[in-house]
Structure formats: structure tokens, C-alpha cells
Amino acid sequence: MTKQLFHSDPMIRTFDTIIQAISPDRLVVALEATAFYPGGGGQPADGGTIAAVAVVEITRDNDGTIRHHLDCPLPENLNVGDTVMGEINWPHRWEYMQQHTGQHLLSAVLMKEAGANTVSVHQGEKVTTIEVDRANLNDTAIQRVEEVAQRVIAEKRLVRSFQIDSGELGRYSLRRPTGRTGIVRLVEIQDFDIVACGGVHLEDTAEVQLVKTVGVESIRGNLRLAFLIGQRALADYGTKHRNITAAAELFSTRPEQVPLRVTAMQEEVQQLHRTVRLQNRRIAELLLRQPEDPAGVRRYDNEPEDLFTALVEVAAEDPLSRVALVNTRRDTGSIHWAIVFGEGENTSPFPQKVLREKLLKPLDARGGGRPPLWRGVVAADKLEAFIAGFLKILQEEQALSH
Numbered sequence: 001m002t003k004q005l006f007h008s009d010p011m012i013r014t015f016d017t018i019i020q021a022i023s024p025d026r027l028v029v030a031l032e033a034t035a036f037y038p039g040g041g042g043q044p045a046d047g048g049t050i051a052a053v054a055v056v057e058i059t060r061d062n063d064g065t066i067r068h069h070l071d072c073p074l075p076e077n078l079n080v081g082d083t084v085m086g087e088i089n090w091p092h093r094w095e096y097m098q099q100h101t102g103q104h105l106l107s108a109v110l111m112k113e114a115g116a117n118t119v120s121v122h123q124g125e126k127v128t129t130i131e132v133d134r135a136n137l138n139d140t141a142i143q144r145v146e147e148v149a150q151r152v153i154a155e156k157r158l159v160r161s162f163q164i165d166s167g168e169l170g171r172y173s174l175r176r177p178t179g180r181t182g183i184v185r186l187v188e189i190q191d192f193d194i195v196a197c198g199g200v201h202l203e204d205t206a207e208v209q210l211v212k213t214v215g216v217e218s219i220r221g222n223l224r225l226a227f228l229i230g231q232r233a234l235a236d237y238g239t240k241h242r243n244i245t246a247a248a249e250l251f252s253t254r255p256e257q258v259p260l261r262v263t264a265m266q267e268e269v270q271q272l273h274r275t276v277r278l279q280n281r282r283i284a285e286l287l288l289r290q291p292e293d294p295a296g297v298r299r300y301d302n303e304p305e306d307l308f309t310a311l312v313e314v315a316a317e318d319p320l321s322r323v324a325l326v327n328t329r330r331d332t333g334s335i336h337w338a339i340v341f342g343e344g345e346n347t348s349p350f351p352q353k354v355l356r357e358k359l360l361k362p363l364d365a366r367g368g369g370r371p372p373l374w375r376g377v378v379a380a381d382k383l384e385a386f387i388a389g390f391l392k393i394l395q396e397e398q399a400l401s402h
Helices: 090-114 139-154 166-171 231-251 255-287 305-316 352-360 380-401
Strands: 014-022 028-031 048-050 053-060 066-070 083-088 118-123 128-132 159-165 183-189 193-196 211-219 222-229 297-301 322-329 334-341 366-370 373-379
Touching: 090 118, 090 128, 090 139, 090 183, 090 193, 090 211, 090 222, 090 231, 139 211, 159 166, 166 183, 211 231, 222 231, 231 255, 255 305, 297 305, 297 380, 305 322, 305 334, 305 373, 322 380, 334 380, 352 373, 352 380, 373 380
Parallel strands: 297 322
Antiparallel strands: 014 028, 014 083, 028 066, 048 053, 048 083, 053 066, 118 128, 128 222, 159 183, 183 193, 211 222, 322 334, 334 373, 366 373
16 A cells, blocks of 8 residues: 555645656656555546656555556666656645645535535636535525635644544534545545545645626536636736726726616617617618619628618518619628519419529529518529529519419
8 A cells, every 4th residue: 555645745846755666668767655646526536747757647546555647657766666756746746736725615505505515526727616406595694605625724723633533523513424434534624624534635725815696507406516726816916907907908997886887878879779780771772762673682782681681670660662682792702682572462472492492492592581582692603593583583573463
């Protein structure tokens, strides 16, 4: 069984130890003692180096032997019985000790303040999530959880781990019951939380630094809350502070006034959109007074999409309209088209099947709609064929109506 330095001294960064076994390809090494945490309880395994060779994976045998998988063979001058130095990827270890300890704290607060028991946890690369057995928590409850957690962080409560025999578990009020037997490792936040756990944790709550809720979603009838913890939360605060400061400079206002300025700008933009729509409609009404050329077709060249839409909508309001509108778009090299067959009194039904089979399908034109309007796109080199096909259908429809 490998001696677990990550439990006896979780703050250790480098260590010297004796090689116990080397695989034939020299890519897997077992050591007498190791500070490399093999992962578990939602906390990922450590990374780092052994004899300056990168460790890419860590596994644990049933007998407790921890094996270190290397990205290239161990140097030939090192053999079983030799002493080697291991070095932990400390930024990675520190980040996940913050995540794990912060998760313990948050789970304890969720239970104490909201009656929400932790169902599962995941310490991801961006956020740590905690699923709880509650269908909902309001904003006030979530804010209370953050406030209490932050208070406990400020109180710098000690975090300690110790081992007991499972027969002694009745002496402790565990937040979450455990079915483990034999030797059980407990992790305690001083006078606040105690739970069975095999992970690696900080020395006190102050090292958690900061927690912030960044997401809440329903899952399987429960709630899953996403948190930024420690350096992640501080980095997020820094990014958002820079962004809001930049926005304030753009608006020539104070940071706290940015939301009001954004709201005012949204209202201005909405009003501008209404004005543009009204102007496009007026322009469309004027353009539609011009004669069709040829009869039944209106051609436009590179008109803005908003104006073309206004032309189509105004044309579709005439119950006697029988017209195809086409707009050449130079930016896409295609033709935007619309076909209007008004459904006024004594007019024939919209010829959907005829248009699909005799016009759109032969020209590989995309589009669709519902009476009295169809819209779509056709390749630019098929413009004349599209117009000719439509005029033929229009003539046939007119002949039938007479």
C-alpha cells in the first residue's frame, strides 16, 4: 500500500520517495509514498512530474497501491530502490482543493439554511455544481446561502481530517450518512460541518476566498446549482469589473448607472426600429404604385432586406394581388423572391401544389409559406427562368378563372 502524503500533508508540493515498482515499458511507476492525489469524490487527480517526467494519469489498485502513468519512459538510470523527486502541479491542486472545500461548505450551508440535501456534486473545469433535493429555491434563499458561506469563510474556521473505525460513526453527526465500513476518513469544518470524504482539502475556510452562484437549473425534479469558487470567482469578478468599467466609459457615466443607460438605449433602438419599419412601409407603398414590368412581376436590385419585406407585406394586403416580387442580392449571389396570390372575392385558391411542382422544384428554389404568400431563395442564374415559369402559371390561372 502506498503511503498517502496528500492526506497527511495536503499542502506538500514536492517530495522525495523510493521507487517500489517500474513497468516493463517504464511508463508506469509505483512509489513508497506519494503526494499525487489519484482522484475521487468529484475531485480530479493531480498532475505534475516524477524525476522531471510528466505524470498523465494516476490509478489505485485494490490493495491501495497508487500507480503513476508517465507520458514518456522513466530515465534508464533510475531503478527500483532509487530515490526520486515528485513535484505536484500546484496551481491545479490548489484550484481543486478550493473547489472541494468550497463545495463542502456550500453543501453544509444549503442544508442548514435551506433544508436542501446534496444529492451529487461535480467539480468541472469552469464551475462546480451541486445538485440538491429541492424542486426550487427562490433568489432570497440563494442569496442567504451565499451570505452565510461568505461569513464562514471570513471566520477562518479550521478544516481538519481524521480517521475512525466505522463502529464509532454513531458519535458524530454527519451531514450525509455513509455506508463505509472499517477505517473511515472524516473531514470537518470546525463547529460547522462533518462528513466522510477521501478528498484533499484546504487548511481553513479563509483559503476558499469567495463563492458565487452563477446558475440554477431543474434536473430530475431536483435543483442543480452552479458555483464559482476561490480563484475562479475572483477572476470572474475581475473580468466583469473591467467590462462594466469599459461600458461606463463608453456611456460616459458611472458603473452603477450602466444598466439604466442600457435600458434607455434599448428603448431608443426599439423606437428607431419602429420608425424604420414605418418609413419602409411608406416607401413600399410608393414603389408599388409604379407599374409592373412585365405585368405580374416586380423586379428590385439589391434592396435592403427590411425594405423588400415591407414591399412583400404591403403587396400581400391586396386581396386581388397576383404578383411575384424578386430582389437581386449581390452580397449572396442569389435572388430573394416572394409570390402573392390574394384570396379576395371570386379569386381562385392559392396554387400551392402547382407552384411547388411546376416552378420551385424544377429550379431547385427553396421556400414555402401559406396563403396568400410564399417566400424563398433561388440561384441568381435562374432568375429569368423563375420569372418565365411564374408568368406561365399566372396565365394558366387567369385562363381557368375565366
